[in-house]
Amino acid sequence: MSSTTKRQALSTVSLSLPLPYRLFFLFIEPISALVGAYYAHFRQNDYLRYTHSASAPQPIPLGTTVVLSQLANLYLFFAINEAIVLRSTADIRVWKAVLLCLLIGDLGHLYSLRPLGLSIYADIQRWNPIDWGNIAFVYLGASMRIAFLAGVGLGKKIQRPAKERKD
Template sequence: MAEQKLKIPLAYRALFLYFEPAAALFGALLLHFRPEIFLNTMSPVAKYATDNQVIYDQLFATYTLFAFNEAVILRITKDLRVWKALLVGILVCDAIHLYGSWAALGGAVFWDIRSWRPEDWANLGSLWGQAAVRVAFLAGVGLKEAIPVKSE
């Protein structure tokens, strides 16, 4: 099967190679060092408990993996299949994250942007926006420069 190499448009590179890894790393550090701030961003009613730190540290590891995958793996390949596979995985995570936010905030807040707190804008606004860009990439928007090449 021919590998598809491509020139990634600047908007995608900026989001997937720089902004998202930095945001994931920031979230990872918050999870480890200031989990109560992270938790408040996700749910205004949830309370931090120190005996649950292991859960935050496990999520810290996951966010660090996201940062690594986007900052490193996507940089070392121009194979469209690899980019799409990784971004589908993150899109699945986005969907589950959005479901969790809907469950925590309730539908009345989740669907009404007028009721969002600044924390909700940081969480939900970035999730929806980044997921939309991910869907555009997966749909091939702006990827007309992909060229199939023979695998070695």
């Protein structure tokens, strides 16, 4: 085996994921992010009304329209990053790096809701469709990432291959 082939073999770990991880990270969550992008860009009145109806401006100021379109772009980036990057590799280190970044994003997303009051995080009877996406679905995504990063359901612990020694 050539040294290049050895390095390639060492850099990739075979990754056989349980079905729940594959379904959630490669299909369900990217599609959900695309729905968020659609609402943030094309249904801005609904997006603002669902987020906080009492402060939803009519008409929507130009600056708010721009910011919502930028948010839509971030949702699109999120969907592409998760669906394409994770499909392109079987390297557990890449999966863990991407999912750690997304977990940090989950925490920031939840933190951004704090002006709505602490009750927003747990008062499910008050939740509207966007709250289910902004809170419950983010809780689910964060839980799935934490479980993955902790190795839950991944079977035997995957060992990082030893680095090739230079003689």
